[in-house]
Amino acid sequence: MSGQANDSVIRVRGLVTRFGAQTVHDGLDLDVRRGEILAIVGGSGTGKSVLLRTILGLKSPDGGTVELLGANLEALDEEARRPVLKRIGVLFQDGALFSARTVAQNARLPFLEHTKVDHRLVTQLIRVKLSMVGLPQSAGAKLPSELSGGMRKRAGLARAIALDPDILFLDEPTAGLDPIGAANFDSLIRDLQQALALTVVMVTHDVDTLCAIADRVAVLIDSKIIVGTLDEIRAHPHPWIQAYFDGPRGRAARTGLAVSAEPRVSTRVSKGT
Amino acid sequence: MANTTQPPNAPAVWAKTQFDGSAMRVALGGRWTLADAAILETAVQTLDTKGAALLHIDLSAVDAIDTCGAWILHRQLRRWQDRGAQIELVGTSDAQAALLERMGVADEERVPLLRKSGSAFAELAIRAGIAATEVAGEAKALIAFVGAATVCALRAIRRPGRVRLVSTVHHIESIGIDAVPILGLLAFLIGVVLAFQGADQLRAYGAEVFTINLLGVSILREIGVLITAIMVAGRTGSAFAAEIGTMKVNQEVDAMRTIGLDPMETLVLPRLLALAITLPLLVFFANTMALVGGAVMVILGLDLSLEQFLEQLSNAVQLNTLAVGLIKAPVFAVLIGVVSCYEGLKVSGSAESVGRHTTQSVVKSIFLVIVFDAAFSIFFSRIGL
Numbered sequence: 001m002s003g004q005a006n007d008s009v010i011r012v013r014g015l016v017t018r019f020g021a022q023t024v025h026d027g028l029d030l031d032v033r034r035g036e037i038l039a040i041v042g043g044s045g046t047g048k049s050v051l052l053r054t055i056l057g058l059k060s061p062d063g064g065t066v067e068l069l070g071a072n073l074e075a076l077d078e079e080a081r082r083p084v085l086k087r088i089g090v091l092f093q094d095g096a097l098f099s100a101r102t103v104a105q106n107a108r109l110p111f112l113e114h115t116k117v118d119h120r121l122v123t124q125l126i127r128v129k130l131s132m133v134g135l136p137q138s139a140g141a142k143l144p145s146e147l148s149g150g151m152r153k154r155a156g157l158a159r160a161i162a163l164d165p166d167i168l169f170l171d172e173p174t175a176g177l178d179p180i181g182a183a184n185f186d187s188l189i190r191d192l193q194q195a196l197a198l199t200v201v202m203v204t205h206d207v208d209t210l211c212a213i214a215d216r217v218a219v220l221i222d223s224k225i226i227v228g229t230l231d232e233i234r235a236h237p238h239p240w241i242q243a244y245f246d247g248p249r250g251r252a253a254r255t256g257l258a259v260s261a262e263p264r265v266s267t268r269v270s271k272g273t
Numbered sequence: 274m275a276n277t278t279q280p281p282n283a284p285a286v287w288a289k290t291q292f293d294g295s296a297m298r299v300a301l302g303g304r305w306t307l308a309d310a311a312i313l314e315t316a317v318q319t320l321d322t323k324g325a326a327l328l329h330i331d332l333s334a335v336d337a338i339d340t341c342g343a344w345i346l347h348r349q350l351r352r353w354q355d356r357g358a359q360i361e362l363v364g365t366s367d368a369q370a371a372l373l374e375r376m377g378v379a380d381e382e383r384v385p386l387l388r389k390s391g392s393a394f395a396e397l398a399i400r401a402g403i404a405a406t407e408v409a410g411e412a413k414a415l416i417a418f419v420g421a422a423t424v425c426a427l428r429a430i431r432r433p434g435r436v437r438l439v440s441t442v443h444h445i446e447s448i449g450i451d452a453v454p455i456l457g458l459l460a461f462l463i464g465v466v467l468a469f470q471g472a473d474q475l476r477a478y479g480a481e482v483f484t485i486n487l488l489g490v491s492i493l494r495e496i497g498v499l500i501t502a503i504m505v506a507g508r509t510g511s512a513f514a515a516e517i518g519t520m521k522v523n524q525e526v527d528a529m530r531t532i533g534l535d536p537m538e539t540l541v542l543p544r545l546l547a548l549a550i551t552l553p554l555l556v557f558f559a560n561t562m563a564l565v566g567g568a569v570m571v572i573l574g575l576d577l578s579l580e581q582f583l584e585q586l587s588n589a590v591q592l593n594t595l596a597v598g599l600i601k602a603p604v605f606a607v608l609i610g611v612v613s614c615y616e617g618l619k620v621s622g623s624a625e626s627v628g629r630h631t632t633q634s635v636v637k638s639i640f641l642v643i644v645f646d647a648a649f650s651i652f653f654s655r656i657g658l
């Protein structure tokens with residue numbers, strides 16, 4: 001698993017994804033380097049979530065190869081997948097909490113599955129994770145159906161970071177959070193990433209998050225991907241990218257101002273699903 | 274070196290104390306991660322600071338620290354602080370300091386993470402009590418639901434345009450046509466078994482030919498309709514409850530309400546209507562197949578001709594016999610439909626709830642079907658049918 005020549009923890013080559021007649025990805029290449037925060041942006045329906053699912057081995061590619069931590073998940077059996085899965089954490093777009101279990105039980109599951117840590121310590125760690133993601137301790141005993149949308153997202157994050165994974169996959173982590181919560185979230189990811197040398201791959205529509213913490217940005221356009229640092233991407237001539245960063249929200253985020261009441265004409269970037 | 278706690282087989286993590294005149298220096302090193310949690314806990318707990326008032330915690334040799342390591346360290350720091358020691362962190366990177374900082378927020382509240390549960394016995398008593406009171410509430414709610422469905426149906430009669438025809442036809446297909454093969458096979462086999470057993474018993478009296486009477490009456494009056502109703506309850510009732518229940522979990526039902534669609538009209542009525550139309554047809558089909566099965570068995574086993582079978586059958590049953598069976602079908606259809614839609618709409622929250630109510634819908638509708646069947650038997654015998 002550790003036999004990688006270079007420092008790419010994720011390597012996608014020539015990925016093709018199709019749904020019927022619709023081609024979502026067409027020969028897409030992507031490398032994610034160890035320890036970086038990569039933000040994936042793109043309009044609604046450009047295939048960001050599908051890309052994550054493909055990298056995670058939940059969907060088999062219609063063409064090309066995907067390597068996660070040096071392993072081709074799709075070709076591995078359950079037993080061989082476990083060590084890879086132990087090293088990743090995933091926050092799905094809609095939380096994907098186990099509805100029959102409480103939040104604390106949801107967060108406990110990775111510990112039960114992958115570690116032999118003492119019961120008491122696990123409980124304490126769950127408390128830590130809950131407060132790290134900004135949930136009150138009282139949320140621990142609640143069922144997902146008893147939480148608000150934003151709280152479900154936080155609970156999903158608590159489960160994703162339960163084991164301090166090497167790679168964290170986040171699908172729109174700040175959508176549905178209040179702005180203060182979103183800013184806290186950004187700094188949480190930063191701290192974790194620096195303290196643990198975490199690699200973060202996140203899909204986001206949030207320009208603030210992007211400017212605050214992304215090391216590199218990947219833009220999904222026309223079934224392909226354009227990757228670069230924030231400055232490189234900003235200089236890219238593609239009209240969608242220009243509209244993205246030059247819209248009222250993009251400008252506000254860049255200059256550190258609050259989003260003004262300007263009409264939002266040129267971007268439709270913060271639409272969730 | 275005053276004290277060293279370094280498990281010999283795990284050089285990955287270590288913690289040492291050393292007294293340097295004014296303060297106790299605690300040097301930590303290695304990978305402070307979840308993988309070595311147990312070693313970490315003992316290493317930290319067995320550190321002896323000799324009650325020093327000032328502690329210098331040196332993290333410069335720590336290669337990596339995750340939340341687990343940070344928490345274990347934080348917990349120990351808090352213990353030392355509670356004992357009155359003053360703590361200074363040295364050699365922490367910004368990120369490490371920030372991570373340690375974040376541990377503090379976990380201290381404040383101490384709300385239990387698990388739901389409170391009392392003793393097993395008390396729990397049992399409480400649940401029995403709740404279940405008992407629920408039966409009454411349940412019956413009331415079901416009757417209220419029947420009322421609401423009736424109102425909706427009456428409204429639909431006044432304005433037939435509002436009945437969802439496409440949806441109804443779709444349900445008729447999945448309840449009726451899709452069930453034909455399995456129901457046919459089932460009824461045929463039951464006819465065979467009934468004929469076989471009947472003939473076997475009646476042979477002792479030399480009255481084998483009355484097997485046909487037995488077949489005709491029992492199938493047309495009871496077995497055809499019961500088998501069909503039970504199969505539809507298991508096959509269609511469960512599907513209804515699960516479909517509606519899943520829509521409930523996904524908030525689709527709420528969305529319908531906000532758009533102005535009445536779930537009763539869009540979800541329940543087409544299903545009830547489809548069931549009420551389809552079940553009698555299915556019963557007729559099941560009756561036929563069971564009689565065919567019985568006929569095959571009788572003709573082969575008792576060496577009768579088809580004509581003799583038909584003649585005996587027409588002596589044994591009248592149109593009444595068929596009607597008594599068929600008249601029950603729409604009633605059972607409504608029972609199954611009402612119970613399964615009611616259970617579906619009662620789903621809340623979790624996937625588990627979908628499963629529970631789906632099971633409930635099958636159990637309750639089969640129960641009610643049999644209870645009503647018994648009531649019908651009494652009724653028909655009273656009026657002399």
Ligand SMILES: Nc1ncnc2c1ncn2[C@@H]1O[C@H](COP(=O)(O)OP(=O)(O)OP(=O)(O)O)[C@@H](O)[C@H]1O
Binds near residue numbers: 024043047051
């Ligand atoms: N299971 C599926 N079957 C058919 N088409 C699908 C399926 N999943 C996704 N698609 C299509 O693939 C495209 C990409 O979907 P995806 O969910 O990745 O979008 P996204 O980029 O994550 O959008 P958003 O920002 O709205 O979340 C969409 O056009 C969608 O219609």
Ligand SMILES: [Mg+2]
Binds near residue numbers: 048049093273
């Ligand atoms: Mg998506």
